[in-house]
Amino acid sequence: MKGALTLGLLLLAxxxxxxxxxxxxxxxxxxxxxxxxxxxxxxxxxxxxxxxRVLTALGAGAVLGMSGAxxxxxxxxxxxxxxxxxxxxxxxxxxxxxxxxxxSLPLPLIAAGGGLLAALLVVALSHxxxxxTPPLTMILVGLGVGFVASALSSFLLTxxxxxxxAEAQRWLTGSLAARDWxxxxxxxxxxxxxxxxxxxxxxRLAALQLGEDLAAGLGLRVGAARxxxxxxxxxxxxxxxxxxxxxxxxxxxxxPLGIRLVAARQLHxxxxxxxxxxxxxxxxxxxxxxxxxxxxxxxxGVMTGLLGAPYLLWRxxxxxxxxxx
Amino acid sequence: MRARLxxxxxxxxxxxxxxxxxxxxxxxxxxxxxxxxxxxxRFEHAYGETVLKAPARRVxxxxxxxxxxxxxxxxxxxxxxxxxxxxxxxxxxWAQPLLGEATPALMTGEVSIETVAGLAPDLIVAxxxxxxxxxxxxxxxxxxxxxxxxxxxxYGMPWxxxxxxxxxxxxxxxxAEALIxxxxxxxxxxxxxxxxxxxxxxACAAHDGGQTSAFxxxxxxxxxxxxxxxxxxxxxxxxxxxxGFYTALSPEDLSPxxxxxxxxxxxxAKAADLASLAMRRTLRANAEGREVFCGEVxxxxxxxxxxxxxxxxxAQLEPELIAALDGDPSTAVPSAAKAGLL
Numbered sequence: 001m002k003g004a005l006t007l008g009l010l011l012l013a014x015x016x017x018x019x020x021x022x023x024x025x026x027x028x029x030x031x032x033x034x035x036x037x038x039x040x041x042x043x044x045x046x047x048x049x050x051x052x053r054v055l056t057a058l059g060a061g062a063v064l065g066m067s068g069a070x071x072x073x074x075x076x077x078x079x080x081x082x083x084x085x086x087x088x089x090x091x092x093x094x095x096x097x098x099x100x101x102x103x104s105l106p107l108p109l110i111a112a113g114g115g116l117l118a119a120l121l122v123v124a125l126s127h128x129x130x131x132x133t134p135p136l137t138m139i140l141v142g143l144g145v146g147f148v149a150s151a152l153s154s155f156l157l158t159x160x161x162x163x164x165x166a167e168a169q170r171w172l173t174g175s176l177a178a179r180d181w182x183x184x185x186x187x188x189x190x191x192x193x194x195x196x197x198x199x200x201x202x203x204r205l206a207a208l209q210l211g212e213d214l215a216a217g218l219g220l221r222v223g224a225a226r227x228x229x230x231x232x233x234x235x236x237x238x239x240x241x242x243x244x245x246x247x248x249x250x251x252x253x254x255x256p257l258g259i260r261l262v263a264a265r266q267l268h269x270x271x272x273x274x275x276x277x278x279x280x281x282x283x284x285x286x287x288x289x290x291x292x293x294x295x296x297x298x299x300x301g302v303m304t305g306l307l308g309a310p311y312l313l314w315r316x317x318x319x320x321x322x323x324x325x
Numbered sequence: 326m327r328a329r330l331x332x333x334x335x336x337x338x339x340x341x342x343x344x345x346x347x348x349x350x351x352x353x354x355x356x357x358x359x360x361x362x363x364x365x366x367r368f369e370h371a372y373g374e375t376v377l378k379a380p381a382r383r384v385x386x387x388x389x390x391x392x393x394x395x396x397x398x399x400x401x402x403x404x405x406x407x408x409x410x411x412x413x414x415x416x417x418x419w420a421q422p423l424l425g426e427a428t429p430a431l432m433t434g435e436v437s438i439e440t441v442a443g444l445a446p447d448l449i450v451a452x453x454x455x456x457x458x459x460x461x462x463x464x465x466x467x468x469x470x471x472x473x474x475x476x477x478x479x480y481g482m483p484w485x486x487x488x489x490x491x492x493x494x495x496x497x498x499x500x501a502e503a504l505i506x507x508x509x510x511x512x513x514x515x516x517x518x519x520x521x522x523x524x525x526x527x528a529c530a531a532h533d534g535g536q537t538s539a540f541x542x543x544x545x546x547x548x549x550x551x552x553x554x555x556x557x558x559x560x561x562x563x564x565x566x567x568x569g570f571y572t573a574l575s576p577e578d579l580s581p582x583x584x585x586x587x588x589x590x591x592x593x594a595k596a597a598d599l600a601s602l603a604m605r606r607t608l609r610a611n612a613e614g615r616e617v618f619c620g621e622v623x624x625x626x627x628x629x630x631x632x633x634x635x636x637x638x639x640a641q642l643e644p645e646l647i648a649a650l651d652g653d654p655s656t657a658v659p660s661a662a663k664a665g666l667l
Contacts, residue, residue: 024443041442048466049439162478162570166455170435177435178459296433297440 003262007273011280018054018287019046023297056179057286057300058279059187060244063194065254065278067236069271070198072255073205074229075135078315081252082115082237085139086146088246090118091238093149096156096168108190108242115238119230121145132212174247174301176286183243190239195275198232202267205229247282247301249308254278256315281307366493370472371479372461377469380496381448385441385468387432388453392416393631394488395450396423397504398497403444404430406454410625417625419637436460442467448494452487453480480570481543488632504632511636512552515643519554522650527555527586529627532599537574539582541565545630546590549638558584579604586610586649588617589666590624596664614654617645618664
């Protein structure tokens with residue numbers, strides 16, 4: 001309970017900091033004036049520039065974090081995250097392909113299609129008839145699928161006209177540049193529905209965590225339950241990718257970090273903690289990317305990559321100590 | 326709702342909140358009635374149409390090279406976009422004198438919309454800036470935004486068309502026309518001085534990180550060669566794509582670079598790498614002593630291809646070209662000798 005309060009306060013503080021800080025420093029008085037009257041520079045900065053961007057970052061971070069925790073619980077492995085397992089790369093690839101082919105479908109749909117396709121590929125490639133697939137096999141196959149998807153994205157980039165390629169390249173890094181209220185609304189609406197859907201499946205996830213045999217003994221259709229959970233996880237990740245690009249490491253970090261902060265035991269609490277932590281990580285990463293260095297504004301993905309890569313290495317070393325790798 | 330917000334916020338920004346004393350022309354979106362006016366300036370561009378009520382004075386330069394056009398027209402930008410090179414305020418040597426004592430902000434990486442808003446510009450020049458349509462829409466709420474004309478690729482608006490567009494938006498057309506005439510005169514005089522070079526082939530190439538590439542098609546560097554009277558080698562012309570400005574070459578076959586004159590865009594730091602490029606020895610330009618080496622500043626001048634950088638490059642290149650194209654392979658081209666290319 002105390003942990004949840006801490007996380008909530010951290011999230012609030014990070015959100016306020018993200019709204020208050022930037023390349024341009026505005027006094028709290030001006031910001032307040034903008035907020036309360038809709039006038040002055042505060043209104044432009046809060047209402048048009050930082051507001052939608054911060055809200056989009058919160059939403060995208062939350063869905064990515066929740067997706068990560070969902071897979072980590074499902075596979076009972078902290079390395080199982082949509083960014084490690086190639087789902088976000090798959091979503092990114094289909095978006096690049098759509099740009100190359102001139103398709104004009106909504107981005108979330110394209111991203112979802114790519115994410116699901118990558119997930120299906122992982123399942124198909126790691127499946128062996130009559131054997132249960134160990135989670136680590138799935139993760140490694142996912143890693144491979146992710147690398148293939150990234151390589152194909154790079155290949156498509158060289159085929160695109162230079163103008164489009166530059167735009168697509170920026171998008172692939174993960175960027176929150178020039179987000180507006182429609183992006184924020186989109187990720188919150190889609191994410192809200194999917195989040196509720198995920199939370200509604202927690203009983204089944206809990207049964208699965210007891211082991212497949214026991215879960216089946218409790219009357220659960222194991223295959224269908226796993227499929228529904230994984231599908232929800234992929235769609236959650238795609239909702240984030242659609243507004244922020246395939247930002248690396250947020251989904252991977254959010255779960256373990258959030259669960260530790262909150263000391264959550266129950267599954268739905270763990271998922272919510274991961275969502276809050278994902279939002280925290282992405283908002284702080286974006287704040288650092290756009291405000292840490294005067295005169296320099298980086299794409300958000302660069303900053304989450306900088307934060308996330310050391311975490312991944314530390315995580316791997318822990319896994320090796322435990323003898324799980 | 327949006328229009329109201331912008332209207333208020335814009336006035337707020339100008340109302341002294343950030344120490345700005347200049348009054349801008351007002352936001353486009355906030356004032357749709359402007360479109361009906363007689364004396365408005367209209368600009369068709371890649372992302373639609375931009376309308377200005379009056380020539381702009383406070384300008385933010387978001388294009389990677391548009392600071393040159395603005396400075397040439399006598400307008401010191403409030404902020405400049407960093408492209409590359411370690412020069413104060415992103416202004417290269419050929420443009421430094423026009424900067425004077427001014428200290429425009431330098432913007433690196435993605436465009437920080439709030440930095441632009443904080444400068445309260447009345448015009449944002451984003452020709453060749455690579456901003457997305459979403460960024461364009463957001464910036465348009467701060468001030469009118471100029472993009473490259475619709476017929477050109479992002480980084481492919483010719484220098485004179487860009488200069489005229491910016492001049493029209495800032496009320497400096499007379500100056501722009503004089504500048505364009507002066508640059509044209511410079512090239513004409515150059516062609517008159519060297520009638521025997523006319524119609525010879527020339528290529529611009531770069532070698533970086535093991536990859537050799539050639540500049541093609543409508544690229545500023547290629548246009549510069551054409552203004553001097555050279556033409557593209559047929560092999561390069563054949564691989565030029567419609568909107569591409571360069572093409573990567575296979576390390577096994579540099580023959581598309583086979584030309585009467587070969588100009589390497591490089592820097593002192595990359596010279597050794599270029600000198601040790603073995604396949605260079607298979608090129609006719611190498612055998613006949615027709616290679617010219619451009620260090621960072623000269624390569625930058627050719628890459629900017631601006632109203633200011635081209636006369637600078639022309640003056641610097643002429644003695645090199647005389648040594649390269651004298652028909653005597655034994656005459657050392659000073660720049661190539663200094664870089665160790667011979």
